[in-house]
Amino acid sequence: MKSPGEDTTMGISVALDGDTRQAAAARVAEEHELVRKSQAGNRLAFEELVRRYDRDVLRLAMNLVHRAEDARDIYQESFLRVYRNLDRFRFECSFYTWLYRIVTNVGLDHLRRRTSHREDQAPVPEEAEGGTRDFFDRQPELSAASNPEKTLLGQEVGEKIRGAMKRLSPRERIVFEMKHYQGMRLRAIGEMLGTSEETVKNSLFRATKKLRASLDGIR
Amino acid sequence: MNLRQSGDENTMSRPCREFEPLLVLLASGEELDAASHENLTAHLAGCADCSAELGRERELLALLSEHTSEPDAGLLASCRANLEDALDREEEGSWWRRVVGAVVPASWLSPPPAWSAALLVLIGFSVGLFGPRLLRHPTSPASFVISNSADANASGVNANAPASSAPSSLAPASSALSALDLHTADVAGINVFPSGSDEPPQVQLQMRTQQPVTVQGTVDDDNVKNVLCYILQNNDRFGPDVRLNAADLLRARHNDPEVRSVLCHAVRSDRNAAVRLKALEALNGADPGDIMRQTLLDALVDDQNPGVRMEAINELRGMAAKGELASDDDHLLSVLRNRMQSDSSNYIRLQSAAAIRDLSGR
Numbered sequence: 001m002k003s004p005g006e007d008t009t010m011g012i013s014v015a016l017d018g019d020t021r022q023a024a025a026a027r028v029a030e031e032h033e034l035v036r037k038s039q040a041g042n043r044l045a046f047e048e049l050v051r052r053y054d055r056d057v058l059r060l061a062m063n064l065v066h067r068a069e070d071a072r073d074i075y076q077e078s079f080l081r082v083y084r085n086l087d088r089f090r091f092e093c094s095f096y097t098w099l100y101r102i103v104t105n106v107g108l109d110h111l112r113r114r115t116s117h118r119e120d121q122a123p124v125p126e127e128a129e130g131g132t133r134d135f136f137d138r139q140p141e142l143s144a145a146s147n148p149e150k151t152l153l154g155q156e157v158g159e160k161i162r163g164a165m166k167r168l169s170p171r172e173r174i175v176f177e178m179k180h181y182q183g184m185r186l187r188a189i190g191e192m193l194g195t196s197e198e199t200v201k202n203s204l205f206r207a208t209k210k211l212r213a214s215l216d217g218i219r
Numbered sequence: 220m221n222l223r224q225s226g227d228e229n230t231m232s233r234p235c236r237e238f239e240p241l242l243v244l245l246a247s248g249e250e251l252d253a254a255s256h257e258n259l260t261a262h263l264a265g266c267a268d269c270s271a272e273l274g275r276e277r278e279l280l281a282l283l284s285e286h287t288s289e290p291d292a293g294l295l296a297s298c299r300a301n302l303e304d305a306l307d308r309e310e311e312g313s314w315w316r317r318v319v320g321a322v323v324p325a326s327w328l329s330p331p332p333a334w335s336a337a338l339l340v341l342i343g344f345s346v347g348l349f350g351p352r353l354l355r356h357p358t359s360p361a362s363f364v365i366s367n368s369a370d371a372n373a374s375g376v377n378a379n380a381p382a383s384s385a386p387s388s389l390a391p392a393s394s395a396l397s398a399l400d401l402h403t404a405d406v407a408g409i410n411v412f413p414s415g416s417d418e419p420p421q422v423q424l425q426m427r428t429q430q431p432v433t434v435q436g437t438v439d440d441d442n443v444k445n446v447l448c449y450i451l452q453n454n455d456r457f458g459p460d461v462r463l464n465a466a467d468l469l470r471a472r473h474n475d476p477e478v479r480s481v482l483c484h485a486v487r488s489d490r491n492a493a494v495r496l497k498a499l500e501a502l503n504g505a506d507p508g509d510i511m512r513q514t515l516l517d518a519l520v521d522d523q524n525p526g527v528r529m530e531a532i533n534e535l536r537g538m539a540a541k542g543e544l545a546s547d548d549d550h551l552l553s554v555l556r557n558r559m560q561s562d563s564s565n566y567i568r569l570q571s572a573a574a575i576r577d578l579s580g581r
């Protein structure tokens with residue numbers, strides 16, 4: 001059934017929106033301009049580029065390492081690498097793809113270093129005024145009248161999930177995070193990791209199987 | 220939330236092995252190709268085990284989604300502040316790189332240490348060998364400014380732009396530039412100074428020949444136009460930044476047949492996708508003609524960069540909407556059908572279909 005604003009040509013439904021087309025082209029042109037200005041040394045332009053993507057980068061980092069300090073390191077290292085290598089960006093791909101190649105490399109390096117240092121595996125409570133605060137304790141309360149039992153159960157499940165994620169290899173973890181938490185297509189993930197879509201699919205499949213094996217008892 | 224006993228795992232059904240990977244992809248929202256989607260849908264209609272497995276996959280992903288970490292505003296703010304400090308330190312430490320970069324190309328600054336050392340030895344040897352010869356040549360420190368504007372307004376956007384300078388009155392612009400051998404000249408930089416009114420911006424082209432030369436004027440000046448066209452026609456000699464600026468500036472004269480031809484050439488042959496895209500954008504709105512139409516079709520079919528193909532289909536749709544394309548153009552329709560069926564970009568496939576509809580509606 002045809003819906004308002006939709007047309008069908010040659011059996012393909014076409015959602016007509018001239019504004020979307022123009023807006024998309026304008027965004028691409030604007031981003032190209034920011035990149036060129038950044039390459040020319042314009043610091044404000046570079047900071048504008050950072051602000052477009054840094055929340056997503058930090059979210060990916062947080063979900064990879066689950067520690068604010070480590071996520072901060074990944075964030076800083078990634079954007080410093082972008083800043084230092086910006087003159088090598090030749091517009092052969094989108095800036096987003098190029099940025100995420102750097103972020104995934106930094107994230108993978110971080111995860112690999114952590115797996116070779118077993119003492120980093122356990123969450124390290126951070127000192128704060130009045131006592132220690134775990135990572136999950138720092139998450140904002142979802143409601144003013146929080147249910148302690150529900151909160152505790154949520155923390156237990158969260159701990160089990162973190163444990164299950166640690167059993168993934170660094171590559172499986174990055175692929176799973178980018179697929180499910182960043183919403184990226186497998187082909188785009190492959191471009192960012194410098195590998196084929198088929199390899200990414202296999203990583204996702206293995207990651208899912210491992211997580212199912214660890215978490216199937218939780219409902 | 221209840222925790223089930225792990226022993227229940229033994230009673231769970233197992234999915235069909237050949238469909239397991241597809242179930243994972245379907246649950247994760249990945250698009251399956253048409254054949255796999257049809258095959259899996261048909262299978263799920265008759266296989267309770269696989270249907271149950273799909274449900275469990277979706278439950279798992281829903282559970283994981285509930286426990287994602289969203290960065291709080293305080294952490295994000297502190298990351299940004301730390302990054303600003305780090306960038307300040309980077310800038311302070313880079314002055315020596317700029318000094319070296321003025322002598323050595325930027326791409327040579329990041330080789331392995333052994334290559335850097337070898338390069339420095341080579342530079343030192345070359346200076347020692349050729350320096351005395353260069354010092355014996357008569358030098359002329361003055362730089363020549365060829366300008367057609369009496370009021371060069373230098374309040375431009377480029378932070379490195381020279382201070383406002385009254386143009387030196389030397390030989391008239393046209394004869395001085397005709398004597399300029401573009402084949403041996405190099406364009407060191409392009410500065411653009413907005414006029415602050417409806418007048419076209421002032422363009423300053425800093426060139427190096429045997430002596431430094433600056434060509435200054437608006438893009439309406441044929442001298443400026445000729446140099447900008449030369450830059451785009453010789454893309455192996457000039458960097459992408461210079462070519463980008465050249466394409467952008469030539470937009471103002473895209474109805475000039477020579478400029479249009481040069482921009483079309485850049486769309487077809489520049490090796491940098493951003494320059495090809497900029498040249499396409501510069502052609503937008505130009506008088507339609509066979510060369511424009513063919514350039515857009517070639518870009519739509521041949522360009523490897525999806526951004527360039529998107530711009531090409533956008534411009535073709537614009538031309539079709541304005542009635543500037545013939546509805547009985549078999550080659551055009553053939554290209555659009557091909558793109559509609561086989562382009563890797565969903566956007567281009569949809570826009571190609573819409574363009575066909577626009578044309579068939581007339």
